[in-house]
Amino acid sequence: MTIETSLSVQTIETVVPEVPATRGRSVARWVSRLASPPLLAVICTALTAARSATYGAWGWAGFLVGFTILLPTLFIVWLLRRGKITDFDVYVRKQRFWPYVVSLSCGALTWIVMSVGGAPQMFLVLSGAAVGQGLTLFLINTRWKISAHAAGTASFAVLSWQLLGSGGLPLLLIIPLVAWSRLRLHRHTFGQVVAGSALGAGFIFGALHLWG
Secondary structure, three states, X not given: OOOOOOOOHHHHHHHOOOOOOOHHHHHHHXXXXXXXXXXHHHHHHHHHHHHOOOOOHHHHXXXXXXXXXXXXXXXXXXXXXXXXXXXXXXXXXHHHHHHHHHHHHHHHHHHHHHHHHOOOHHHHHHHHHHHHHHHXXXXXXXXXOOOHHHHHHHHHHHHHHHHHHHHHHHHHHHHHHHHHHHHHOOOOOHHHHHHHHHHHHHHHHHHHHHHO
């Protein structure tokens, strides 16, 4: 499979849903931006490092952010600048193939390096869960556009709850908030955000209790 040729402005306007500018949709846009999967992944990594009492935790956190978050994000920016994708969220399902391949490759290699290098167990769990979740999203995405935003948000909220205890419970409220924003912007259907939320919450919760 090859990366698609550059998209014209007319093509982009055709495939990305155009929604009237209202106050509610303006709020929804900001919610979606603040809940961007790469940004939430950085916060998750920092939170894991902060809660870890292991020597070198912040160094491993930097490595994890650089290779599993920054590199794939830069690849998406490169695709966007070259007109290969419609937008940063990669709205068109078929355009998600290469971003997923690059992200999964970086994630798998990072997990191997951390495993060999003796990284703290929590980082191995976090990285392994991210790769497993990403692979599942990728396979589902070949047939159906499940919401990566919802999955990332649910993972972040559940991880925060597990690491912070009762103090992290209020963060679970951002799961329906982000789901609402994706629906409000017409980026996903109700089923897609529910499935994404369930997948993200299930993966991180299961990984923490099985291997954490």
